[in-house]
Structure formats: C-alpha cells, structure tokens
Amino acid sequence: MTILVTGGAGFIGSNFILDWLAQSDEGVIDLDLLTYAGNLDNLAAVRNDDRHVFVQGDIGDKDLVARLFAEYSPRAVVNFAAESHVDRSIHGPEDFMRTNLFGTFTLLEAARNFAATGAPEAGNFRFLHVSTDEVYGSLAPEDAPFSETNRYEPNSPYSASKAGSDHLVRAYFHTYGLPVLTTNCSNNYGPFQFPEKLVPLVIHNALSGKPLPIYGDGKQVRDWLYVTDHCTAIRRVLDRGALGEVYNIGGWNERPNIEVVQTICEVLDELQPRSGGQSYADLITFVKDRPGHDRRYAIDASKIERELGWRPLETFETGIRKTIQWYLENQTWVAKIVDGSYRTWVEKQYA
Ligand code: NAD
C-alpha cells in the first residue's frame, strides 16, 4: 500500500511525510517539481528510507501523473503541491494559475481515470485536497470565524487560484463521484518553512540584525497553527473524513501580526540575547502595505473536532518557542537557502 503526496519537498508536505513515515509502514510517492520552494534538505532524514520514493516532476504533466498512478496504484492522493506565497502571486500570478488550477485539474483527471480502472486500490481510493482559509476572504473584527459554509470571496491571485482548485475538486465529486476530501487551513508555522513567510523571515532577519518588516499598521489578524497539528488533522481527515466533505482546520490562535513579531523578539531576547543588550524588537520597521491585504482570518474548527475528534495540541506560545528553537539549531538549513546552495541537487539534475 502506498499514498501519492504532491509537493512533499515543501514546508507542510515535508513535515507530513516525516510524520507519516514515523507513524506507519505505508510508503509514500512524493511528486514535487522542486520549484524555489521545494527543498530536498527537508527530507534528509528519509533519504535512505525505501518507503519514500521521490519523483521530480510537475503535477500538470499528464503523462507523468498517469504513469505514477499506473505504476504505484496509490490508495490515496494528498495534494499539497502549489505556489503558496501571496506576495509572489501579486507580482507574478501566472505560475499560480498553472500549478494551482491546471495542475490540480490534471491530477483530478488522472485520479478519475485510475478510479475507473477497477484496480483493488481504486475501490477505497481517496483524493485529499489541501487548501487554505484565504478562499473565504477577509473578516471584520466583529465577524464570526470562517465556517465550512462561508461564501468563497478570495481577494488575491493566490487565494483565487486555490478557490478555483477547490471548486474543481467539488465538481469532480458531484459530477464524476470521485471520492474527494477538502481541507481549508489557517496560517501554519514550524520547521522547514521557507524564509519568505512572516515567521521564518522575522526569525532570520532578527538573527542577521536586519529590519523586521511589518506591512501597514501590523494589526492584520491571522490564526496560527503549528505544522505538526496540521499534519495530524490531514491524517485524521484521510482516515475518517466523509467523502465530498470540507473540513476547516485552525489553531484557535488569533494574533495580530505585530503581536506575533513582538513575541518572536521576546523569545529570541531570552534564548539568544543580542550583543549590546538591545531587544530584537528595536529592529521592527513598518513598511508599505501589501496590496489588497486581507484584514483578518479566523477559523472555526469545531466541525473537525465534533465529527473527527481532532484538536490542535500546541498553543501559539508552545509552538512558536519550538519553532524558534528549531531555527536556532538549524541555521545551516536557512544559510543554504540564503546563499542558494540548497538548489545544488536540482541544478545537477538539469546539468
Ligand atoms: P510550499 O510553497 O512550502 O511548498 C510547495 C511545494 O510544492 C514545493 O515543494 C514545490 O516545489 C511544490 N510544487 C510547486 N509547484 C509544483 C508543481 N507544478 N508540481 C509539483 N510540485 C510543485 O507550500 P506550503 O506552505 O507547504 O503549502 C502546501 C499546501 O498547503 C499548499 O497547497 C498551500 O496552499 C496549502 N496551505 C498552506 C498554508 C501555510 O500556512 N503555509 C496554510 C493553508 C494551506
């Protein structure tokens, strides 16, 4: 038995694979294009593990995806592969449409063909699509958190492309009866997150003595979830979720950005004080706001708790401390991204 994970060299996908292989003997086929966000260093711990088969390739490559289904007959697909960074989608949305929309479509088509083959694994097959709370748009301070029945109101090219992919997944269930599950999750943080996202960027800049950029007034609110909690939730939905259903996943940890950054500074002040006795918070710098910046996201995660018995284990305080400790202990991982040498493996493949 095996599962096909896409985007498994990225932040959440690699955490998921490490967690999966630590808990089960079932193998993983990991299909990842290794864009700038894919990093095989994330998977160093399973490099020599026969249960992990890495395939470099595009989820939008129809022939490749069909070949993987035919060769491995996966009992499930977990689709993490995506362009994931909102700022990049504002500056260049094309890759977001290609991967998030067309790539998901290609995978769904391959899954539909596979499910129709009558292979034994096709009988219990499941397609789990990993999506985001950003598809629901922005909340006012007095609004209730997003529930699964909220209207889709995506505001960035990234969230619009994810919303489109969610709609395709829904359509494949209703039209073709493909056994799908969709999860919409809030902001993740933890080990192996590419240092373009707020938490790892702030940790890295602070340790390098660089400004900590806060967009606008810093009062935008996000709901923070430690990545391992997200992985546990996905596993739970894959095991017990009802086909065709959507599950919101969140940490019950709403925080304004400025508070997130101040907390990181306080923990760093304690764990690795700056020379000269200044606080890292002195590096906080307010910069121009992100265009179309959503003001508030918050997840109502009561459906997954009620129906599948999942709740996050980490609070923001415990999760952020673990995360900072991990970055302090793994500064070479960050340094290889900053100097570009984490790409060496990919470049060798293309040489
Ligand atoms: P990431 O950017 O760290 O990783 C994405 C991975 O997908 C990379 O390894 C990349 O190489 C791969 N990839 C990109 N295009 C591909 C393609 N065409 N074919 C195959 N592989 C491709 O992203 P992440 O933060 O780990 O997010 C994973 C998923 O979870 C995404 O679908 C994202 O929308 C969703 N999500 C992320 C968060 C978050 O806070 N990071 C929250 C909710 C949902």
Ligand code: DAU
């Ligand atoms: O909500 C889930 C989403 O969370 C995921 O779907 C996305 O893939 C993921 O990237 C994340 O999106 P955000 O835009 O919320 O994450 P980001 O880390 O880019 O920004 C978090 C908040 O911090 C946001 O309000 C913008 C702000 N920010 C971000 C950066 C990079 C800053 O103020 N300064 C920064 O330098």
